[in-house]
Amino acid sequence: MSTAPTVLLDLDGTLVDTCPDLLDALNNVIRPYGGTDMTRDVFQPFIGRGARHMIERALATEEIRLEPEMMDSVHAAFLEHYERRIARLSRPYPGAVAAIDRMRADGARFAVCTNKLEGLARRLVDELGLAGRLDAVAGPDTYGAAKPDPAMLLRTIEAVGGTAACAVMVGDSRFDLEAARNAGLPFIGVSFGYTETPMAALDPDVLIDSFEALPDAVVALLPRR
Numbered sequence: 192m193s194t195a196p197t198v199l200l201d202l203d204g205t206l207v208d209t210c211p212d213l214l215d216a217l218n219n220v221i222r223p224y225g226g227t228d229m230t231r232d233v234f235q236p237f238i239g240r241g242a243r244h245m246i247e248r249a250l251a252t253e254e255i256r257l258e259p260e261m262m263d264s265v266h267a268a269f270l271e272h273y274e275r276r277i278a279r280l281s282r283p284y285p286g287a288v289a290a291i292d293r294m295r296a297d298g299a300r301f302a303v304c305t306n307k308l309e310g311l312a313r314r315l316v317d318e319l320g321l322a323g324r325l326d327a328v329a330g331p332d333t334y335g336a337a338k339p340d341p342a343m344l345l346r347t348i349e350a351v352g353g354t355a356a357c358a359v360m361v362g363d364s365r366f367d368l369e370a371a372r373n374a375g376l377p378f379i380g381v382s383f384g385y386t387e388t389p390m391a392a393l394d395p396d397v398l399i400d401s402f403e404a405l406p407d408a409v410v411a412l413l414p415r416r
């Protein structure tokens with residue numbers, strides 16, 4: 192096992208601003224049921240617990256009720272539309288690529304731990320040119336565990352050859368923070384993500400406003416080698 196830092200990154204709202212493409216897919220599938228085009232401000236807090244939960248939250252906001260079989264169909268249609276256009280508007284947050292490259296040059300490992308299905312997450316990071324910068328990508332279907340279950344984080348650390356004692360989680364939501372706490376990992380919260388509750392109010396170990404601050408935050412939280 193390596194003592195090099197392992198940095199686990201949430202994907203949506205942390206590493207990549209995926210809201211525009213998710214919103215496009217959402218509006219596309221709810222229009223046939225009488226849904227009006229949802230705005231980013233309304234939709235954004237629904238992101239983070241997987242596509243089905245996101246769709247259910249959006250439908251409830253629009254006061255649209257669907258039978259379970261129809262919900263399955265809407266979910267499938269959403270995934271099909273989203274996969275085809277997954278990186279049309281989505282982009283890494285400013286400074287993310289530079290911070291990862293700088294830290295990787297110093298020996299750090301990076302992995303994505305997301306509640307987005309692994310296949311979709313891999314396609315997204317590949318299309319955005321991020322795949323070569325990541326040592327692993329884990330979704331809820333990778334290990335059969337979704338955040339805040341700590342299993343996703345701990346098994347990802349193991350998969351990249353890291354140790355929990357030298358790992359940190361970076362995210363934008365309560366579920367990211369709870370997953371880190373459940374796994375016994377320090378947590379870096381980002382202020383620019385999709386959380387309904389402001390990250391500062393969730394009491395992360397360190398709060399950063401941009402990726403430029405990530406290297407120093409990791410050094411502050413992890414034991415010196």
